[in-house]
């Protein structure tokens with residue numbers, strides 16, 4: 358016989374390989390246990406980046422001696438009682454695997470005392486070998502001490518990165534938990550030094566400040582959105598605040614930190630056309646959905662989840678982000694500070710216009726409007742931010758020089774036109790009726806056999822997007838009409854890209870997104886190029902139109918539409934004030 362059943366010890370060690378990758382994984386599992394035990398104070402004490410010692414102390418409910426004995430056995434958990442519990446997990450842990458796994462690759466000692474117990478107890482496990490539970494002096498709660506992680510698995514130990522890297526992973530773990538549990542006091546000590554001390558937050562932004570720092574926290578605006586059983590809330594940055602990576606992008610599902618493609622994609626999609634390529638926002642996003650709608654049992658470290666209704670989740674997050682950015686663009690929050698680094702000292706890119714009159718909004722379609730919980734501001738008769746400006750003139754054939762109630766404003770007419778053309782197209786796309794214009798000279802597209810058979814079935818959907826195509830010989834089509842707003846352009850190229858997109862996915866949302874991207878590019882190429890003299894009423898019309906569209910402060914590629922110089926900025930540059 359060649360098949361043998363693994364010994365308990367071997368099995369634990371294999372399981373440990375999945376759960377315990379590095380010291381930070383241990384910290385994560387232990388802190389999760391403390392949170393599940395209802396702790397309001399959690400202290401993490403580590404030595405040598407966790408390789409020598411990890412000690413987590415909490416004031417949670419503790420364990421009675423019998424539970425203490427069981428806690429280090431495999432598959433022993435207090436969190437799943439009935440067989441259906443696996444389908445609506447409300448705790449961070451549930452597999453009963455962490456403590457035995459950790460115990461099999463370290464020297465572990467657990468000391469615990471429930472709140473109603475006269476004394477505490479302790480249990481010890483070394484390399485998977487369990488010792489009897491003993492009475493021991495202890496304060497209320499639980500302390501788990503892990504010494505010499507991987508002492509018996511040298512291969513694992515070799516995979517550890519530099520002490521600084523391992524420490525930074527531990528900090529990341531603590532920071533994520535701290536963001537999700539602002540009412541819990543977290544402490545982190547490394548080699549006797551206090552690394553983090555996050556007192557329980559009382560006001561909304563306290564915890565953000567502790568974790569992300571004052572500068573970033575001050576630029577984040579709160580948002581909340583809900584529809585049915587799905588709620589999305591948190592904090593996000595508005596353009597032009599951005600970062601070169603996704604470091605400040607935190608997503609949580611039912612307060613569990615996850616790295617999920619659907620969520621990340623939805624967040625970035627919500628920002629689409631507001632940030633420059635390669636720039637990312639700062640977002641702390643909490644998705645709350647029924648426990649039964651999310652499977653958290655798909656990844657050893659529980660960093661990934663699977664949604665039962667992935668499309669709904671995606672749409673909810675996109676809506677929440679868009680709505681927040683839209684509201685922010687209309688009602689700038691007073692706490693928002695300007696980005697610190699700008700091209701010239703004293704010059705700020707203005708990110709939020711004050712009131713602007715908006716009739717139909719970019720997302721004013723019935724389908725979307727029906728799920729917004731925060732109603733879009735009703736159209737007001739007041740003058741808009743842009744239309745109320747005084748136009749002083751145009752310089753270099755590309756910048757408008759204006760005066761607002763706040764100061765001097767320079768407007769990049771090219772960027773402004775891009776945003777206007779783009780938003781109008783988006784409105785038409787949303788309304789499902791893109792205005793078409795017949796072409797005087799039809800443009801030809803030659804396709805492969807595969808493409809043309811695909812196109813045949815998709816003529817109607819292309820027409821909804823504003824393109825009319827007619828067969829013109831074998832595998833050749835003539836584009837006879839195109840979206841009116843696109844002015845001139847290489848339509849054949851756009852159509853070819855759309856067909857490629859259709860071949861890949863048959864989802865209209867995907868196609869729509871692709872189109873938005875394409876339109877952004879086309880808008881950019883087809884609108885008034887820089888260096889054209891504008892008549893006074895053309896400038897006036899441009900400003901009026903800026904007030905009619907969403908996200909008027911950034912072109913569809915995220916470049917700023919305007920720069921603003923306040924009286925203070927000017928005084929400072931003339932050294933009148935310091």
Ligand code: ADP
Pocket residue numbers: 386390391394415417418419420428429433434435436449450451452453454455456457499
């Ligand atoms: P899981 O968290 O998946 O249940 P663990 O191996 O992490 O599995 O923990 C096993 C059990 O030990 C938990 O279900 C819980 O009952 C108990 N436990 C672990 N840590 C603590 C703690 N800090 N406070 C109270 N109970 C704990």
Ligand code: MG
Pocket residue numbers: 386389390449450451453455456
């Ligand atoms: Mg656990």
